[in-house]
Amino acid sequence: MTDQQEHISALKDIRNMMERSSRFISLSGLSGVGAGVAALVGAFLAHREFSRFDQRSFDRSAEYSAGLNGEADLEFNLIRIAVGVLAAALASGFLFTWLKARRSQLPLWDRTTRHMLVNLFVPLFAGGCFVLSLLFNSPALVSPACLVFYGLALINASKYTLTDIRYLGYLEVVLGIVNLVFPGLGLIFWTIGFGLLHILYGTVMYLKYERKSA
Amino acid sequence: MKNPIESLNKIFDSRIRLGVMSVLMVNERVNFNDLKQMLELTDGNLASHLNTLEQAGLISVQKGFVGKKTNTTYQATATGREAFRNHLNALEKMIKNID
Structure with missing residues (x-):
C-alpha cells in the first residue's frame, strides 16, 4: 500500500517536473483581460482621430495650400496611440502574471519564460516592422497584418506556455484573413481581435485555471 | 509473468x-544553473x-563557455x-497490479 503511494507520488513528481520545466504556466488570464481593455480604449481614441480627420477633409485643399499635412498628422497620432496601447497591455500583462507567479511560488524568470518570450516576440517584431511600413503605404492592410502576425506569434509561443493560447492564435489569424475581404472595416476587426477576443480568452482562462486556486 | 519490480531502475x-x-526528457539541452533552479537544489547536491x-x-555532458563563464549543459x-x-x-504496471 505504501509502496503504491510511493509510485503514484513518483509519477506525479515526474509529470510536474516535465510540465514546469518546459512550459511557462504562470501566464494569468487577467493579463489577457487587461490587454483587451487597453485595446478597447485605444480603438476608441483611434476612432476619434479618424472622425476628426474626416471632418477636416472638407477644407483639405485650404490646408494643403497652407503647408499643413493632415494625413501625416493622423498617422503620427495613430502611432502614438498604438505605442500607448502596447505599453499599457505589456504593463498589465506583466503585473497580473507576476502576481500569479508569486501566489503559486514559481519563479517569474526562468528558461521557460525566456523561451516563451523569444517565440512570441520574433514573429511579433517582424510583424511590427511590416505594419509600420503598411501604415504609410497601404493602410487598409494594417489591421489584417496586425491580426495575422499576432495570431502566428501566439501559435508559435503556445509551445512554451498554456496550450489554450493556441486557439486564441487561430482565431486572430482567421479574423485577419476575413478582414482582407472587408478592407474598409479594419478598426472594427482590430477591436474585435485585440479587444473582445482578449477579454473573452482572459476570462475563460481565469475561470478555468485561477479561480479555484485563488 | 515477469515481476515488474525487476524493471524498476535502481538509479531512479x-x-x-x-x-x-x-x-531532460522534455528539454533537449539544459544547463547547470537552470537545472539547479528548477529542482531547487544546492550546487554540490545536484553535481x-x-x-x-x-x-x-x-546523460551526456557538454562543457562550453558563455563569454568567460563556463556553461555546462546536459542532455539525455x-x-x-x-x-x-x-x-x-x-x-505504471505496479500501480495497476495492486489495484
Whole structure:
C-alpha cells in the first residue's frame, strides 16, 4: 500500500517536473483581460482621430495650400496611440502574471519564460516592422497584418506556455484573413481581435485555471 | 509473468535523479544553473547526482563557455531515454497490479 503511494507520488513528481520545466504556466488570464481593455480604449481614441480627420477633409485643399499635412498628422497620432496601447497591455500583462507567479511560488524568470518570450516576440517584431511600413503605404492592410502576425506569434509561443493560447492564435489569424475581404472595416476587426477576443480568452482562462486556486 | 519490480531502475530510486531525467526528457539541452533552479537544489547536491547519471551513461555532458563563464549543459542519451521510459512503464504496471 505504501509502496503504491510511493509510485503514484513518483509519477506525479515526474509529470510536474516535465510540465514546469518546459512550459511557462504562470501566464494569468487577467493579463489577457487587461490587454483587451487597453485595446478597447485605444480603438476608441483611434476612432476619434479618424472622425476628426474626416471632418477636416472638407477644407483639405485650404490646408494643403497652407503647408499643413493632415494625413501625416493622423498617422503620427495613430502611432502614438498604438505605442500607448502596447505599453499599457505589456504593463498589465506583466503585473497580473507576476502576481500569479508569486501566489503559486514559481519563479517569474526562468528558461521557460525566456523561451516563451523569444517565440512570441520574433514573429511579433517582424510583424511590427511590416505594419509600420503598411501604415504609410497601404493602410487598409494594417489591421489584417496586425491580426495575422499576432495570431502566428501566439501559435508559435503556445509551445512554451498554456496550450489554450493556441486557439486564441487561430482565431486572430482567421479574423485577419476575413478582414482582407472587408478592407474598409479594419478598426472594427482590430477591436474585435485585440479587444473582445482578449477579454473573452482572459476570462475563460481565469475561470478555468485561477479561480479555484485563488 | 515477469515481476515488474525487476524493471524498476535502481538509479531512479532517487527523486532528484528522477527529476533531472524528467526535465531532460522534455528539454533537449539544459544547463547547470537552470537545472539547479528548477529542482531547487544546492550546487554540490545536484553535481553529485548528475555525476551518477553520467557514469551510468544516461546523460551526456557538454562543457562550453558563455563569454568567460563556463556553461555546462546536459542532455539525455538514447540509453537514458530508453531507461526512463522503461522505468515509467514499470511504475505504471505496479500501480495497476495492486489495484
